[in-house]
Amino acid sequence: MFTGYGNCYRLDALELAAEHIQNRPHWTHTAIEQFRTFLAAPDFPCLFGRKAVATAMCHVVFARAGEWATDIARGLAGYVRMLEPIPLKQRIGMPLLAFLETDASSTLAEQQALAWQVLQDVHRLDPLPWPAAVPHDPHDPNWSFCFADMPLFINMNFPAHRQMKSRNLGDHIAFVINPRESFDEVASAATESGRRIRSRIRDRVRHYNDGIVPDTLGFFGQGDNFEWRQYQLQEPGSLNPARCPFHAHATTDTLIEN
Numbered sequence: 001m002f003t004g005y006g007n008c009y010r011l012d013a014l015e016l017a018a019e020h021i022q023n024r025p026h027w028t029h030t031a032i033e034q035f036r037t038f039l040a041a042p043d044f045p046c047l048f049g050r051k052a053v054a055t056a057m058c059h060v061v062f063a064r065a066g067e068w069a070t071d072i073a074r075g076l077a078g079y080v081r082m083l084e085p086i087p088l089k090q091r092i093g094m095p096l097l098a099f100l101e102t103d104a105s106s107t108l109a110e111q112q113a114l115a116w117q118v119l120q121d122v123h124r125l126d127p128l129p130w131p132a133a134v135p136h137d138p139h140d141p142n143w144s145f146c147f148a149d150m151p152l153f154i155n156m157n158f159p160a161h162r163q164m165k166s167r168n169l170g171d172h173i174a175f176v177i178n179p180r181e182s183f184d185e186v187a188s189a190a191t192e193s194g195r196r197i198r199s200r201i202r203d204r205v206r207h208y209n210d211g212i213v214p215d216t217l218g219f220f221g222q223g224d225n226f227e228w229r230q231y232q233l234q235e236p237g238s239l240n241p242a243r244c245p246f247h248a249h250a251t252t253d254t255l256i257e258n
Helices: 013-018 027-040 046-056 068-083 109-126 180-186 194-208
Strands: 061-065 094-098 144-148 150-157 173-179
Touching: 013 027, 013 061, 027 046, 027 061, 027 094, 046 194, 061 068, 061 144, 068 094, 068 109, 068 144, 094 109, 109 144, 109 150, 150 180, 173 180
Parallel strands: 061 094
Antiparallel strands: 094 173, 144 150, 150 173
16 A cells, blocks of 8 residues: 655655555556666656656655645655755656556546646646746746646656657656756756757657657747647647637645645
8 A cells, every 4th residue: 555645756765665665556656667778778758857767756646536636745845845945956866657547548638638737737726826927828838837836847648649659758748847947947948058958858759759849849938839739749640629728827725625
């Protein structure tokens, strides 16, 4: 029995926890093993993700079926609190992985629709108002998802991905969550080094996905770039919304207990 739903674990601490070691048949243990296997592959595209796993600096939260938003919101609140005193340069390589207890046999469109609904429900549990400096409209190039006053980037991964293999991390839907500013620090469109890093990673994405690279990948803030289109990537069978399924509320309910 796993009792740590909603807890924000650092990966090395999780893997030393008795309930993780003693629950090998449990889906939470399998999710970590699959995730480690994928990122251990030398050609896995995300160099920062590979490093975060190798150094065990990534954090993990598990969300129960039917309690996805409650568990993720609780873990995300702990993650943001943990990051706040850490200087920006040191936050790089410290993503939060949210694994959802889900059915791998559902279709890609069904998995993606569920992921957007969970993200909407997490937003409803945000303990703080939407930051004044961040647009509410996902169709503004300066928009990003926010929680607890921190702009974030949500990388959605689905077991039903076949072409976009770089967005398949195992048998469960997984969100890879990073502070928005981390990308601006290491891969900004405004710097030569940032453009070079992005180009290298996208070349690796093309290789890993057998020659396919999404045309929705862009740079934050550019007029033709919308972050939400990078949260969920397209392939045959994908959900294909004309507008972002997420809607930011003017106010939110404070429902998370510390």
